[in-house]
Amino acid sequence: MYLETFRGFPATISVESGGQYYGDPRRNRPPRYFHLTVTARHLGAQSAATWVHPRLPPASRGDAVRSDTGRAELVSRPSWFGTAGSLILTRTHDLAFRWRVGAAGYEMALHAWAPFREAAPTLRVLAGRALAAPPFPPPSSSPVTQSGHLRWIAPPRWVADACASVPRLAGICPRTLPLARSRFISAFVAPRAIACPEGRRDLVSVQWSAEDAAHPRRNRPPRFLHFEVSAGPGCLRFHFPHVPVAPRPGMMLRRDYGTSAPVPLGRYAWGGHHGLLVLGDCFGNHLCFRWRAHGTSYQVDLHGWEPFPETVTVLRRIVASAGS
Numbered sequence: 001m002y003l004e005t006f007r008g009f010p011a012t013i014s015v016e017s018g019g020q021y022y023g024d025p026r027r028n029r030p031p032r033y034f035h036l037t038v039t040a041r042h043l044g045a046q047s048a049a050t051w052v053h054p055r056l057p058p059a060s061r062g063d064a065v066r067s068d069t070g071r072a073e074l075v076s077r078p079s080w081f082g083t084a085g086s087l088i089l090t091r092t093h094d095l096a097f098r099w100r101v102g103a104a105g106y107e108m109a110l111h112a113w114a115p116f117r118e119a120a121p122t123l124r125v126l127a128g129r130a131l132a133a134p135p136f137p138p139p140s141s142s143p144v145t146q147s148g149h150l151r152w153i154a155p156p157r158w159v160a161d162a163c164a165s166v167p168r169l170a171g172i173c174p175r176t177l178p179l180a181r182s183r184f185i186s187a188f189v190a191p192r193a194i195a196c197p198e199g200r201r202d203l204v205s206v207q208w209s210a211e212d213a214a215h216p217r218r219n220r221p222p223r224f225l226h227f228e229v230s231a232g233p234g235c236l237r238f239h240f241p242h243v244p245v246a247p248r249p250g251m252m253l254r255r256d257y258g259t260s261a262p263v264p265l266g267r268y269a270w271g272g273h274h275g276l277l278v279l280g281d282c283f284g285n286h287l288c289f290r291w292r293a294h295g296t297s298y299q300v301d302l303h304g305w306e307p308f309p310e311t312v313t314v315l316r317r318i319v320a321s322a323g324s
Contacts (some may be wrong), residue, residue: 002186010041010107025065025093025114035111036126037094043105051105052086052098053077059089064116080124081131087120095119097127144179150221150314151179159206162189166202168231172298173204175321178314180225182209198234201297211285211303216252219305226303227318228282236290236297238276240264251279251308260284265312271320277312279304287311289319 004012016035021027043051059073075087075095085099089112096109108127112119142153155177163173166189186207192200207226212218244266251263262281267274268289275291275298282288288301300319304311 001189002184005183007183010039012037012039020111025112025116028065028111028113029118030113030122033111033113035094037107037109038130039107039109041105043100043103047105048100048103051100052084054086054088054098056088064089065093065112065114075120078124081128083127083131087123095123097123147317148310148313150310152176152317153179158187162187162204162206163229165189166191166204168202168296169204169229172229172231172300172322174227174229174300174318177227177318178221178225180208180221180223182224184209192232194230194232194235196233196235199232201230201232201235203228203230213256213285216255216304216306219252219303220310221314224303224305226286228286228299228301229322230299230301231296233295234297236299237262237278237281238290238292240278247309247312249307249309252285252304252306252311255280255285255304257284268316270316271322273298273319273322277315287315289315 001013001015014035014037018033020033020035027033054072054074056072056074059075064073070091072091073089075089077084077086078097079085080097083099085097088096088098090096090109093112094109095112096107098105098107100106108123108130110119110123110126142156145152153176155174160173163169188203188205190203193203194201205226205228209224211224211226218224240262242264244264247265254260260280263279265277265279267276270289273289273291273293275289278288278290280286282299282301283303285304286301287304288299290297290299292298300315300322302311302315302318
């Protein structure tokens with residue numbers, strides 16, 4: 001899932017499950033694959049008139065997902081649940097329902113599959129749920145606490161819901177996080193996604209904004225934040241040939257995803273979890289704390305920044321909050 005709210009562009013939320021199969025549209029049918037996007041935009045005087053009634057060629061007959069015209073086509077002009085709109089087959093093979101409320105233009109798009117005749121009734125159900133739902137209440141503001149140079153909040157409800165959707169991760173999801181602000185947020189929930197000889201691991205990854213690889217000091221909250229939690233059998237190393245070193249400033253300089261060697265930082269007891277702290281054994285620029293309990297290996301990792309000792313302090317507080 002990702003959310004984009006960049007000024008001058010449509011506000012977009014995208015939810016995707018599974019992976020798209022190119023060249024075989026029958027394999028893109030739920031539950032194997034699902035991709036839904038919802039956008040909202042401000043319509044000017046001219047665009048408002050054409051938003052619901054776009055000037056597009058009519059969609060070709062037959063199974064639309066079998067042909068690639070490279071253009072958007074008009075399927076029909078339905079009125080769903082009292083809302084008039086247009087049904088459009090986009091150039092990316094999404095079936096989209098467009099409607100507007102005043103100067104706001106909305107579009108809900110569902111990636112089509114074969115048989116194509118199933119797509120419109122499915123989209124109608126989804127659109128109907130959205131049109132019939134009461135407006136969301138304004139998000140309640142979480143209490144903000146100050147600690148050092150950072151501000152801390154309880155994670156948004158959707159972060160807790162993401163962890164709760166994967167049973168093995170529900171107990172290690174953070175209860176407190178550094179405050180981060182961004183016009184781009186992404187979340188990745190992947191049960192049994194990470195394979196290793198011992199089995200498969202579950203993963204939840206949440207990110208605000210994007211890293212600045214050339215300037216580690218700019219990867220500090222509130223500008224940027226990326227943390228992950230994972231659980232499952234095996235896959236994690238707990239022994240390294242190198243002697244552990246103490247965290248120090250400058251350790252995030254010149255680190256990247258693929259070529260930086262892991263640096264063990266010693267063993268700690270954080271929040272009742274006795275585990276290993278290592279830099280770069282999950283991603284090259286992530287600080288990882290891992291431990292074992294009841295036959296399962298757990299890990300909480302955090303994208304690092306400079307000054308690096310502050311990253312260690314922040315990860316310690318995040319881990320200590322997990323399960324509390």
